[in-house]
Amino acid sequence: MTAAPRTAFPSPYEQPAPSGAAGWEELYPYHLLFQPWRRAADEERFWFCDSQHWPTVVKPFEAAVVELVFKSLGQFNTRHFVVPSAYGIAARIHQGYVYLSPVEVPQSRVPARVPQFLQRAGYYYANWDRLLENWKGKVRGVIGELESISFTEPPEVQPYEEIEAGVGLDAADALLGGYDRLLALCHRAWQYHFEFLNLGYAAYLDFFHFCKQRFPGIPDQGVAAMVTGAEMELFRPDDELRKLAKLAVALGADRALTAPDPGEHTLTAVGREPRGRDWLDAWDDARDPWFNFTSGNGLYSGDRYWRDTPSLPLGYIRDYILRLRRGENIDRPLAELLAERERITGEYTALLDPPERADFAAKLDLARQVYPYVENHNFHIEHWAMGVFWRKSRELSALLHRAGFWPGANDMFHLTRDEVRAALFDYASGWAIGVEPAGPGRWPAEVERRRRIVAALARQRPEPALNKPPADVTEPFSVMLWGITGERIRSWLDAPGHGGDLTGMAASPGVVEGTARVIGSPGELDLVAEGDILVAPVTAPSWAPVFGRIRATVTDIGGVMSHAAIVCREYRLPAVTGTGSASTRIRTGQRIRVDGTSGTVTLLD
Known part of the structure; x- marks a missing residue:
């Protein structure tokens, strides 16, 4: 007998910890947790799991990036550009996974924010190329500063030349200052990340809404096709x-x-x-x-x-x-993408009355101008800047590993950012005083305990969402970026073991049949064979070289403006995103049909 579909997701306050994960809350900052004193407010909100950006358990040190991402996103919506209808996005870590809830502006405050947004965002749009060139210089400056940080053992004694020069500082000063700079520069990089990003989405969204109003029935892909084909x-x-x-x-x-x-x-x-x-x-x-x-x-x-x-x-x-x-x-x-883009644009332009064509062209030109940033920022921040950040973090972890603080070279990531600073001060202080630090007696056993907790959290898949869902989802970024719609939520609520075909977002057009290859992590990409259909919780932009082998892509999460959707359109591969459960309901070797035009995945076996 099949169980009835659920009407709500569990409350985070009523979910027991996975077996072996007792005490997991100690691994994360208090403000990222569902705390008892804010239960009433947190249970009123609908939270969805951001498996698009954090598909696996977040280690304690990695939670610092979660903090910086959503602080930086919020500041540009709320304080910089004064977006009329949206503040930032509230974030929580629950049982190791990241959950989000967009924060909407009270309707009474929207009118006062509109003129400020038009002035501030309008200045960026009018000066986009100049400001963006300046942005590249700022980001490369951050990367250069990150590269200059070094974490190495302090000398037995300070060089005599520093005595003669009257420097008055020691090597520990550079270590402690280097760690503070490391976090500060990571924070700065994420601020730069969001300086342009939400404006890019906003311009596309304005064009999207114009098209939906003027061309009833236009598919989301039809709108996206008119900005596709950019050099990125x-x-x-x-x-x-x-x-x-x-x-x-x-x-x-x-x-x-x-x-x-x-x-x-x-x-x-x-x-x-x-x-x-x-x-x-x-x-x-x-x-x-x-x-x-x-x-x-x-x-x-x-x-x-x-x-x-x-x-x-x-x-x-x-x-x-x-x-x-x-x-x-x-x-x-x-070339094919550009030809298709111009053909579709011409057909829709012809449907407009002459007075409307100028407005359509202006909105389209702005969307095309800002659209490349929606993806390009990924290379400069997530890949380049964060690559240096993690490399320097591993350098620091290895230094303290050699000093006996933890058993593995990369075990520092089982500590929070504040605990790392305390451990580093312990090391520096012991060196300065001439005594053994306390860390080697404190951290090895604790790291092993936390390693077991992280492993236990990883053995249980997260709930796709928490609390009672809204009647419908209207917040545009949730729909376009994450693919969170009323239909998707209803599919998540279906009883466990629900069979049948899958539906998702029609992310990139085309229909193909083939054999599924289910991939859980980048380390499994070598298993993808010629002609496979790639099925994954989420894909990354760096998987693009694999797209030459595959026929289509299916993901659990993501909207029409997700990275998976954009990359698949640029490579002319059919894609269905936001299915909710494709990676768990489809098995490797199964024959499936992917219809990226309608957003359906048919199980042929």
């Missing part, structure tokens, strides 16, 4: 891989690059080829900055970066060379 920096890493593959074939250096198990030894083998040095020079040129790219999304300490793990880009280059040998075209279909 987010795609440059993949572009560089394809260029390197073509160059290897042209130089005759492709034999060494197609050997199994690529890695550092592959580069050595290329260097032995007659023109291998020319290829290695091109590799070095591409590596900085375009290989500051992670296989994940940049929000986790364990993400692997192309720059530090050459087997990742070399593996993709190997795939491209093999496809070139088969006579395949490996280029992104930019």
Whole structure:
């Protein structure tokens, strides 16, 4: 007998901790938890799990990034640009996963915010290119400062030259100051991240609403198609891989690059080829900055970066060379996208009365101008800046590991940001005084306890949402970015074990049939075979090189403006996002049909 669908999700205050995870609350800052004293307010809100950005359990130190992300997002909506209808997004960590709830402006306050928004956002729109060029300089400045931070053992004694110079500071001052700078620069990077982002979404949303009003029945994809086909920096890493593959074939250096198990030894083998040095020079040129790219999304300490793990880009280059040998075209279909874009734009323009065409063109031009930032910021912040941040964090963790503070080189991430500073001061103080620090007696056992808790949290999938859902979801960013709609929520509430086909967001058009390959993490991407349909909780922009092997994409979360949707449209792959449960209901090897035009996934087996 099938259980009846639920009408509400559980309250976070009534969910027992997973087995083995007792005390998990101690791992996170108090303000990110569902606390007893704010139960009434928290239970009035609807919270959804942000598995698009945090699909796995967040370690204690990684929670600092959660803090900085939503503080920075909120400040631009609420304090900088005075967005009329939206403040920020409230965030909680519950049983290791991130839950969000958009904060709407009371209707009575909206009219007073409108003129401020028009003035402030209007200035950015009118000066977009100049301000954006300035933004790139600011971000690269932050990256340069992050690179300059160093965490190394202090000397036995300060150099005599510092005595003569009257410096009056010690090596511990640099360690403690370096840690404070590390967090401050991460905070600054996330502020820059949101400086333009919500304005980019707002301009697209304005164009979207105009189209929906003037062209009743226009699909969401029809609107998106009119801004698709832009040259984006987010795609440059993949572009560089394809260029390197073509160059290897042209130089005759492709034999060494197609050997199994690529890695550092592959580069050595290329260097032995007659023109291998020319290829290695091109590799070095591409590596900085375009290989500051992670296989994940940049929000986790364990993400692997192309720059530090050459087997990742070399593996993709190997795939491209093999496809070139088969006579395949490996280029992104930019010309086709642009032709389709202009065709669709012309057809909708023709439906308007002449007086409306100027307004349509102005809104479209602005949407096209700002649209690339919606994806490009990912490369500069999530990938490049955060790549340096995590590298320096691992450097600090390794320093304290060598001092006996924890058993593994990367175990620092089981401490909160405030605990790390206390541990670092303990280390610095012991060095300065000439005594053993207390940390080696305090932290190893505690890190092991927390490791077990994190593992226990990871064994239980999170609820997709918490509390009673609204009758419908109207908040535009929840719909467009996360794919949270009334229909999606109702599918989440269906009884466990509910069978049948899946529905989601029609994210990228086209219909294909094929064999599913369910992927739970970037580490499993090597399992994706030619012609597979990729099914995952969420995809990352850096998975683009794999898209040459697959026929379509299906994800659990994401709207028409999610990264998965945008990347699939740019690569002309059918996609259905926001299905809620595809990665758990579909099994690898199962035959499925993906209809990215209607947003349905049919189980053929």
